[in-house]
Amino acid sequence: MKVRLLVQIIIFCISVHAYGALLSFTNCGSDTIEAVNSSDQHAKYSQGLTVWFDEPASNSGKESWLKVSKPNYGPHANPDRAWDKYALPIGNGHIGGMVYGHITEERIQFNEKTLWTGGPGTKGYNNPNVEDAYQQLPRIRELVLEGRIGDAEQLAKNTLKGIWKGNDIRFGKYQTFGEVQIKTGISASGIKNYQRALSLDSSLVTISFAKSDTVYKRRYFCSYPHNVMVMRFECNKPKAQNLAFTIKSPHNHIIKNTKNGIVLSGRVKDNDLGIAARVHVTAKDGQVNIEGDQIIVSHASTVTFLLTADTDYQMNYPSYRGEDALKNTLHTIKKAKRLSYKTLKETHVADYKGLFDRVQLEINNSSLLTNIPTDERIRVYKKDPTDNGLEVLYYQFGRYLLISSSRKGNLPANLQGVWNNELYPPWLSDYHININLQMNYWGAGNSNLSECNLPLIDYIDNLREPGAITAKSYHNARGWTTNMHSNAWGFTAPDNYGVLFWQYFPLSGAWLCQHVWEHYDFTRDNQYLEKTAYPILKSQAEFVEDYLYKLGDSIYVSFPSWSPEHGSVSIGTTTDHAMAWDLLNNVVEAATILDVDLQDRKKWAGIRDSICSPKIGHWGQLQEWFEDRDNENDQHRHVNHLFGLYPGRQISPITTPGLAQAAHTSLLARGDGATGWSMGWKINFWARLLDGDHAYKLVQNLLKHGTSTNLFDLHPPFQIDGNLGGMAGIAEMLLQSHAGFIHLLPALPSAWKNGKVNGLLARGAFEIDMQWNDEQSVKGQLYSKKGGPCILKFKSETIKINTEAGKSYDFEFPEKQN
Structure with missing residues (x-):
């Protein structure tokens, strides 16, 4: 380990030396600062560590959401195209920001993870479950077995539904908190050497540019240890900063002055959730005046703004209240403002690097320096996908996003991580649990970020109590269950969207539990297994035991069931069976390790071994349904029936070659295109099939067709699961460990020779x-x-x-x- 530490130190020193050599500046305060060398058109950033541009994000796209907001439940173009194409993300799992880097008026759109509409406090909020819906299951099964599929679908549509519609205000939506706007007094004309860079190895956004002989620099980061967003304005001339700071929010609020700052407080209109944001300013040499809702800084050499935000939300079913946003933000700002900018930055970087620096990756000559901005690299890659450095950058960007959007003490990463600039985000920016939430966390274990799992595990644990009501209502079962999507308020029922495959998915809880087990398998934390994981797994096993239907005398099926977002009712879907098998396999292993519940584990093992096995269909495919009805011309984006291949461990080219070949046939038929997240998923499938060249083709397709110029995944629009699924897939190409051994370079593509x-x-x-x-x-x-x-x-x-x-x-x- 000393050797590893020495290597990391050497790599870090080389990186610092290379970066520092590009930048030169006059010391202007207690903290040494740097800016671009005015003789260079482009600074040369390390390929593997930096996302950067040579123009402001605000030079592209429409105005912010404050002026443009379009209600829409489903996918739509972001109203501010600069946001999802050029702005750079920062975050600490609680607070997120998107930095634009404009010259005359800086914009930082920001979020706080718990700011949701809907939930308790909303008018008409009630139990979303239909009580005794399970009583219709026998009749639905009879209709299916009689071949009356249309009648079965109609009865299920009328009975196996929730009370709320798909876009019900009681379900709610994840919200933007607001936007910081800082007028600088600097004209955009005559600007030279503009650069805006996100350093992945230090989690800092840096903006620098020159005007005449004055060079300006800004730094932005979100500190997890101190829960503040830090905005630092510097220059090479004393007393040259004249700034007007404003904070805006679309939610009902008031703004009050404080000493050297302002506080925004308010209530979300529909659920009365309390919100608060505080800002504190420190200016070297200058004068600070609070004028109405503005902070005016005049003739300062350096200026530091600290921002924190919170809500009254607390993850405690059923009230989901308990925090005091005003008190929390006051406490946070009081602690943070006592510290120097240097201390805040060093503490932030040390905390972040403690996670990020665990994994270093180099492919061929990917660590060579380049003078090409990231948006240009993406454009070049679309025509000539040979930039291994961009592939490494994409992988490490995924790790950066997971660290920045999922830290202990808050909700897990949602469909957009923590970054959302809308009041009506696509798909509500919720927790889709028919793949999307799970995909966010596939790479946490293998990319050595297990701590980032903790918000997800806490969230799953919180679903048990409302999920018990759903299990009883729809299945007369013990334990707990969830369905297709959830929110900050513990929603576990089906919704009332009208199509069963978009609302009814009772094995999604078993899928979630895979992450509960995997966290143990990667960490081997026995205390976690006993105190946290096993109670969750056991209660889910009780549900699966009661839920499965015995068909004849020998096999268990999930009946009736629907494959997620695809197809009509079935006697049993392969995805349901694979998830039930995986859950029972994991809980038996957990009980064996803990040496508990001997009789239960024998029973669970027996049920596991009697679950309907994956079936090979008439054209050699792995069947998606119990019935052999797959269409070989179908290229649907969802491929859930291959769960047993990935992320499960039921199918393997080494242990079950016949089933693996059938999965291969199905995957070929589905094609190499689809949405960004679907391509990210397929990387993992091809990696598990040990086909590195095909996995690499999907990496290339994801970068060419599913990635924006700031590396955000595009469904479209932006969804973070494609980034995080792609990150997991690249790691899976290099290392696998699910089959009882560690497989080195199992899916290495021929293009990655060294x-x-x-x-x-x-x-x-x-x-x-x-x-x-x-x-x-x-x-x-x-x-x-x-x-x-x-x-x-x-x-x-x-x-x-x-x-x-x-x-x-x-x-x-x-x-x-x-």
Whole structure:
């Protein structure tokens, strides 16, 4: 581990040296600052670490949402195209911001993760479940078995529904909090050497430009340790900053003055949720005046704004209240304003790097420097997809987004992470749990960001109580269940959208529980398994046990069921069966480790082994339904019936080659296109099929056709799951550990002939550093966090190592001959 630490230090020093060499500046205050060298048209940023542009985001697109907002439940173009194409994201899991970098008036749109409409407090809020809906299940089953599919669909539509419509105000929508606008007094004419950069290795956005002989620089970051957004304005001349700061919000609010700041407080109109944002300003050499709702700073050398935001939301069913936004923000600002900007920045960077620096990736010569802005790189890649550095950048950008949108103490990342500039966001920016929420967290384990799982696990635990009502209402079952989508308010019922495959998905809870188990499998935290994971898994197993229907004398099916967003009613969908199998397999393993519930685990194992097995259809496909009715010309974006291949572990080319070949056939038929998130999913499928070149084709397609110029995934519009699913897929190409061994480079594409990666995490809590050459050899080091036996596999060779906790072990394939 000392060797690894030394290497990280060397890499960091090289990066700092390279970055610092590009920038020169006059010291203008207690903190040394840098800006672009005025002789360079473009500074050269490291490919793997920086997203950057040479023009402001506000030079493109429409005005902000404050002037343009269009109600729409489904997909639509963002009303501010600069937001999802050029603005740069910052966040700490609680607060998120999008930085535009305009010259004359800076804009930072911002969010607080718990700012939702709907829920308790909304007019007419009530139990969304239809009580005793389960009484119609026998008749629906009879109709299906009689072949009366239309009648079965109609009865199910009338009975297996929730009370609320799809866009019901009681369900709610994730909201933008507002926007910071800072007038600078600087004319946009005559600006030279403009640069706006997001440094992924330090989680800082930096804007710099020159006007005449004055060079200006701004820095932005969201600190997790101190829960503030920091906005820093600097220049190379004393007393040259003249700023007018305004904060705006579309929600009902008032603004009051404080000493060196302002406080915004208000209530969300439909649910009376309290909201608050506080701003504190510090100016070196200058004068600060609070005038109405503005902070006016005159003749300052450096200016630092601190912003924090909160709501009264607390994750405690059924009230979801308990915090005091005004008191919380006051406490936060009081602590943060005592610290220097340097301390705030250093603490933020250290906290962030403690997560981000765990994994370094280089492919071929991807670490070479480039002078091409990111939007231009994307344009070039669309025509010539050979920029390995952009692929590495995309992977690390995914890790950056997960760290920035999912930290302990708040809600998990939603459809847009934490970033949303609308009052009517696409798909409500909610928690779709027929894949999208789960996809956000696929890469947390293998990319060594297990701590980012904690908001998701807390959220799942919170669903148990409302989910128990849903389980009883629709299935007369114990335990708990969820359906197609949820929100900040613990929604678990089907909605009343009208089409069953868009609302009824009772095995989504079993899918969520896979993340509860996977967190243990990657960390091997036995206390977590006993105190947190197992109670969640056990109660979900009780639901699955009661929910499954015994067809004849031998097999269990999910009946009736609908494949997510695709097809009519079935005796049993493959996705449901795979998720039930996965849940029971995991809970049996958990109970065995803990040595509890012997009789229950025997029963669960028996049910698991009797669940309808994946079936191969008439054209060699893995059937999506119990009935052999797949259409080989169907290219639907959802491929849930391949769950057993990924993210499950029921299908493998090594252990079940016949089923893997059927999955291969289905995947070929679905094609290599679709939405951004669907392409991200397919990377993982092809990686699990050990086809690196096909997985790589999907990486290229995702970058060419599903990625915006600021690297945001486009459904379209922006959805973060494509970014995070793509990140997970790239890691899955390099390392897999789901089949009882650690598979090194299982899906390495021929284009990635040489490379190295440090810090990927395998199940069993093993960290892997490795480098490869010409696809034929790999060597590296394994670090065992918890000890225990470990099997490494590369191509057809294996090495078994009995490890001790806290020790490292070198490995090499092919092994050197004595």
